[in-house]
Amino acid sequence: MVKCVSILGSTGSIGRQSLDVISRLEGIRVAALTAGSRVEQMAEQCRQFRPRLAVMASQEAAEALRRELQTLETEIAWGEEGLIRAATLEEADCVITAVVGMVGLKPTLAAIRSKKRIGLANKETLVCAGELVMEEADRWGAEIVPVDSEHSAIFQCLMGCGDRREVKRLLLTCSGGPFFGMEQEQLKAVTKADALRHPNWKMGPKITVDCATLMNKGLEVIEAMRLYRLPLEQVDVLIHRQSIVHSMVEFTDGAVMAQMGTPDMRLPIQLALTYPQRTISPVEPLDLTKCAALTFCQPDLEKFPCLALARACAQRGGTACPAMNGANEEAVALFLADEIGFYDIYRLVAQAVEQVPFIQNPTLEQILEADRLARLAVRNSSNH
Numbered sequence: 001m002v003k004c005v006s007i008l009g010s011t012g013s014i015g016r017q018s019l020d021v022i023s024r025l026e027g028i029r030v031a032a033l034t035a036g037s038r039v040e041q042m043a044e045q046c047r048q049f050r051p052r053l054a055v056m057a058s059q060e061a062a063e064a065l066r067r068e069l070q071t072l073e074t075e076i077a078w079g080e081e082g083l084i085r086a087a088t089l090e091e092a093d094c095v096i097t098a099v100v101g102m103v104g105l106k107p108t109l110a111a112i113r114s115k116k117r118i119g120l121a122n123k124e125t126l127v128c129a130g131e132l133v134m135e136e137a138d139r140w141g142a143e144i145v146p147v148d149s150e151h152s153a154i155f156q157c158l159m160g161c162g163d164r165r166e167v168k169r170l171l172l173t174c175s176g177g178p179f180f181g182m183e184q185e186q187l188k189a190v191t192k193a194d195a196l197r198h199p200n201w202k203m204g205p206k207i208t209v210d211c212a213t214l215m216n217k218g219l220e221v222i223e224a225m226r227l228y229r230l231p232l233e234q235v236d237v238l239i240h241r242q243s244i245v246h247s248m249v250e251f252t253d254g255a256v257m258a259q260m261g262t263p264d265m266r267l268p269i270q271l272a273l274t275y276p277q278r279t280i281s282p283v284e285p286l287d288l289t290k291c292a293a294l295t296f297c298q299p300d301l302e303k304f305p306c307l308a309l310a311r312a313c314a315q316r317g318g319t320a321c322p323a324m325n326g327a328n329e330e331a332v333a334l335f336l337a338d339e340i341g342f343y344d345i346y347r348l349v350a351q352a353v354e355q356v357p358f359i360q361n362p363t364l365e366q367i368l369e370a371d372r373l374a375r376l377a378v379r380n381s382s383n384h
């Protein structure tokens, strides 16, 4: 079990649930907390958890936090430099990456180079620069324990599997989101409020929209390929409306291992902290006699083309994935600002991927440039 944790993105959905888990586990301290702009919530977390360092996204927010916390010894910083300091504080042995989006990339790399265990929630990081992140983790001997429920499920199914050649394929389950089963005509008219109503999970707004377009599952296919170093053909997606089976691994002898449980992110978060041990958690026990029948079917790639697009980008590799991710972040932000419709997300992302010059083996700088160009492409075409 880890002893001292820093959380990047502590005021978000994963961040708050991480603090809830930590408050119930004995013997874990908090080294650093970071947030975007929610000063009051951060001040409250600092009073409760007494971190050595608290980081806000802007200088203005950091100053507001300083005024709130005059009597505490917590040091306050801001911006990317602050995030990187939080990710590398000496006393922390684990960093939970719970910021949303590509901003998580540099701090995650910094934490890896400081040999921290990474409790990885920030999937955009692996989608954009997964090969680089995994290489660095190998080089520095930093453990990556996934927090995303599907990847944690696979991690658990692979415990005790010494040879990856025994894995035939991964089966990522997908709730289908709020628009499962709708006709294309209906889908054209869905609103932001409809998209933000997820049937089984309560999450931050960006990932909730990604669940509605199924882009989230596309990002997770790429995340799984990188984490488990498997080709696209070995990562499949199954719609499973009940979110009880969190994912599965099929082995070469035909055995299929599944990890099941009540949908509650505190389980994978806690496992990232206690691994290789398990301990009592607040997660409601699963009563299989009381839950609905478990069903599985294929996703509809025509109605939800973002998943097909993500698979195509995964196949191409190189800068296709960071371009797609950057374009998606930008398009989802526009959708959340009521500036574009639901299907525009797919249209703008697909266009942007075509517009960004393709590089097969990009450096970190070229990945960041692909992200920047893709965002620009989305902003330019949404203005027309």
Ligand code: NAD
Residues within 6 Å of the ligand: 008, 009, 010, 011, 012, 013, 014, 015, 034, 035, 036, 037, 038, 056, 057, 097, 098, 099, 100, 101, 103, 121, 122, 123, 124, 147, 148, 149, 201, 202, 203, 204, 205, 206, 207, 265
């Ligand atoms: P959220 O929007 O609820 O929280 C995001 C956190 O990041 C907040 O603390 C916010 O202040 C901070 N943040 C945002 N922009 C920032 C910036 N520019 N600089 C610094 N901090 C910034 O998001 P979430 O739902 O908790 O998701 C976090 C990550 O975890 C995402 O990558 C998501 O895909 C992944 N994830 C979330 C869930 C879930 O259940 N919520 C499940 C699986 C994976």
Ligand code: MG
Residues within 6 Å of the ligand: 148, 149, 150, 220
């Ligand atoms: Mg997930």
